[in-house]
Amino acid sequence: MRIVMLGAPGSGKGTQARLISTKYGAVHLSMGSMLRDEVAEQTEIGRSIGGTLSKGDMVSDSIVNMLIESQLHSYESVILDGYPRNLEQAEHLDEYLLEHPPRLDVVFLLELPLESVIRRLSGRRVCDRCSRTYHVDFYRLKTCPCGGTLIRRSDDNPTTIEHRMEVYKKEIAPLRNFYQEQDKLFPIIADQGVEGTFADISRVLDGVILPSIKVPNQAK
Numbered sequence: 001m002r003i004v005m006l007g008a009p010g011s012g013k014g015t016q017a018r019l020i021s022t023k024y025g026a027v028h029l030s031m032g033s034m035l036r037d038e039v040a041e042q043t044e045i046g047r048s049i050g051g052t053l054s055k056g057d058m059v060s061d062s063i064v065n066m067l068i069e070s071q072l073h074s075y076e077s078v079i080l081d082g083y084p085r086n087l088e089q090a091e092h093l094d095e096y097l098l099e100h101p102p103r104l105d106v107v108f109l110l111e112l113p114l115e116s117v118i119r120r121l122s123g124r125r126v127c128d129r130c131s132r133t134y135h136v137d138f139y140r141l142k143t144c145p146c147g148g149t150l151i152r153r154s155d156d157n158p159t160t161i162e163h164r165m166e167v168y169k170k171e172i173a174p175l176r177n178f179y180q181e182q183d184k185l186f187p188i189i190a191d192q193g194v195e196g197t198f199a200d201i202s203r204v205l206d207g208v209i210l211p212s213i214k215v216p217n218q219a220k
Contacts, residue, residue, distance in 0.1 A: 001026055001209065002102055003079045006175060007110030009164050010120035011190045012197060014133060016110065017081040019198045024205065027075045031082035033131050034067050035059060056155045056164040058085055058171075065092050076102060087174040106209045107179040108201055109172075110190035114165060121161050125150040 003026060005013040014030055021028040035053060038046035045067075049059050068083050084090040097103040112120075123136040129148025134141060143149055155164065179185040186204050190197050 001077055001105045001213065004104060004107040005079060005081045005110065006107060007190060008112055008117050008168050009161065010117045010124065011110040011112040012194065013081045013110060015194055016198060016201060017079045020079050020201065026077040026079050028079050028081060029071050031064060031068065054154050056160040056167065058167060061088050065089065069096060072100065084175065086171045087178055090175055090178050104184055105213065106186060106204065107184045109176060109185060109187045111187055112190045116191050117165060118161055121156045122158065124156055126153055
C-alpha cells in the first residue's frame with residue numbers, strides 16, 4: 001500500500017502512521033523526522049533549513065520533493081507522514097508515482113479542533129534518540145525507555161503553534177479538494193483517543209482499501 005497521512009500539527013499523524021506500519025508492514029516515512037535529521041547532522045540541506053523549521057515555516061518544495069523521491073525509490077509499501085503539505089507537492093507526487101508505480105491507495109485526513117491542537121503540542125515531548133512522542137498529561141518521564149532524553153521541540157511553543165496553524169489552514173483546503181476529486185480522501189475524527197482513531201483507520205484499510213488492491217498472480 002501507499003498511504004498519505006494529512007492533518008494539522010499535533011493531530012497524531014506520526015502515532016497513527018507507526019501503528020499502521022506495525023499492523024500492515026508499510027514503511028513509515030516522516031518528513032518532519034527526515035528534515036530534523038538533516039539539521040542534526042548538519043548536512044548542506046540541514047544548514048539551509050534550520051531557521052525555517054524553528055519558525056514553523058515550510059521548507060521549499062524542491063527540497064522535500066527530493067527527499068521523498070529518494071525514499072520512494074527504495075520502498076513500495078509506505079506511509080507518507082507530513083508530505084505532501086501543499087497542492088504543488090501533491091501534484092508533483094502524483095506525477096512521480098505515475099512514472100514510478102504503484103500510485104497512492106488512500107489519503108487519511110485527521111481532523112482535530114484548534115484547541116485540541118494547542119493542548120497536544122504544548123504538552124508534547126519527543127525522544128531525541130528514537131523520536132517517540134509522549135505527553136505530559138499522561139507521562140511523567142524524563143527519559144525514554146530507549147535511553148533517549150525527552151525534549152520539547154523548538155516549534156512546540158504557543159507563538160510558533162499559532163503560526164503553523166495559519167500555514168496549515170491555507171494549505172489544507174486545496175489538498176482536501178485534490179484528493180476528494182480522486183476519491184482517495186477519508187476524513188478521520190482524531191479527537192477520540194489513539195485507539196479509537198486507529199480503529200477507524202483500520203476499518204477503512206481492511207474494508208475498503210485492501211480488498212480493492214489487485215495482487216498479481218504468482219508464477220507456479
